[in-house]
Amino acid sequence: MDIQSNLKEIRAQLPPQVSLVAVSKFHPNEAILTAYETGQRIFGESKEQELSKKQASLPADIQWHFIGHLQTNKVKYIAPYIAMIHAVDSYKLLAEIDKQAAKCNRVIPCLLEIHIAEEESKYGFSFEACREMLETTPWKELTHVCISGVMGMATNTDDESQITNEFESLHRFFTELKATYFKDCDTFKEISMGMSHDYPLAVQAGSTMVRVGSKIFGDRVY
Numbered sequence: 001m002d003i004q005s006n007l008k009e010i011r012a013q014l015p016p017q018v019s020l021v022a023v024s025k026f027h028p029n030e031a032i033l034t035a036y037e038t039g040q041r042i043f044g045e046s047k048e049q050e051l052s053k054k055q056a057s058l059p060a061d062i063q064w065h066f067i068g069h070l071q072t073n074k075v076k077y078i079a080p081y082i083a084m085i086h087a088v089d090s091y092k093l094l095a096e097i098d099k100q101a102a103k104c105n106r107v108i109p110c111l112l113e114i115h116i117a118e119e120e121s122k123y124g125f126s127f128e129a130c131r132e133m134l135e136t137t138p139w140k141e142l143t144h145v146c147i148s149g150v151m152g153m154a155t156n157t158d159d160e161s162q163i164t165n166e167f168e169s170l171h172r173f174f175t176e177l178k179a180t181y182f183k184d185c186d187t188f189k190e191i192s193m194g195m196s197h198d199y200p201l202a203v204q205a206g207s208t209m210v211r212v213g214s215k216i217f218g219d220r221v222y
Contacts, residue, residue, distance in 0.1 A: 003031060004038045006216045010199075014210070018203055021065050023195075023213030025050065026220035029058060035216065036062065042083070044211050048074040055081055067211055069123050072096040080104045086151045086192050086211075087113040089123045091137040094145055101144035108144065111151040111192050114173060116166040118155045127173055134181050147182070149190030149208070150174050154198055163198050167205035174206075 007022070014020060021044040024032045032043060036059060045051035046068025055064055063083035070085060072093055078085075079100035088094050088110045101108045115124035125133065133139070139147070150173065154166040174191050182188035194202025196215035203210065214220070 003034045003216060003218075007035055007038050007040055010212055010215060013200065014203065017208060019209045021067065021192075021209060021211045022216050023067065023211050024054070024217065025068070025213070027213075027217045029054060031217050032058060032062075044086075044213070048077050052077055076100045076103075079106065079108065082108060084109045084111065084148070086111045087123065088147075089113045089125060091133050091139065094139060094147075095142060098142040098145045106144065107146050109146045109148040109187070111149050111190060112147060112177075114150050114152045114170055116152040116154060116170050118157075118162075122153055124152065130173075130177075134177070146187050147185075148187050149192065150177065151190075151192035153195070154193070154202075156197075160201060163201050164205060167193050167198075167202050167207070171206040 011020060019042060021042050022035050022040050023044040025044065025046045032054065041061060042063045042065060044065045044067040045054065046066065051064060051066065064081065065084045065086060066078055066082055067086045069087055070093060075096050085097060085108060094110060097108055097110060112130055113124035114130060115122055115126055150170060152170040154163040157163065170193055171191060178188055190208050191206055192209040192211065193207045194210035196212050199210040199212055
């Protein structure tokens with residue numbers, strides 16, 4: 001199977017309301033262009049330097065999503081062009097994105113990363129820490145970020161029932177946040193969950209955005 005066939009197969013499995021982020025990190029420009037020529041426009045990267053090189057050399061209508069752990073000192077480099085930041089895991093990071101977006105006269109959509117997996121190595125707010133952040137910080141005063149939903153990664157396991165439970169817990173938490181903090185906010189609508197090995201389960205659990213890499217591009221080139 002080639003990249004274009006892989007993309008068409010995945011798209012055929014996704015409902016119309018689910019966006020596909022093609023995770024292109026560690027893959028060369030040629031692979032991204034092949035996907036682009038099949039109509040793919042949303043690509044996900046997780047390293048600022050790699051992303052900046054790609055953004056400068058690839059078509060201008062690509063929507064770049066930053067999907068990895070983002071350090072505050074890297075925000076200024078991607079703020080001029082990034083279409084969405086998936087992994088906001090602290091108020092400090094959210095405030096820095098707001099600050100850098102203001103300098104570019106932009107509003108940057110952001111997702112709150114929620115820790116739903118068993119692995120301690122994964123980043124993200126706990127449910128309680130996220131509630132506390134929304135209750136106690138002046139996030140509503142930030143005018144150059146738009147909190148557009150939540151993002152999460154399930155445990156890397158073959159146990160489909162566990163993966164489904166974790167995805168469903170994120171969906172329930174999204175519904176809680178929507179009702180409590182974003183009731184009148186039409187832009188709070190995204191649940192970014194599901195990757196190459198588990199995106200069908202994520203879609204069943206209510207994902208609106210899946211992040212698929214190896215299933216499109218094959219194994220990464222490090």
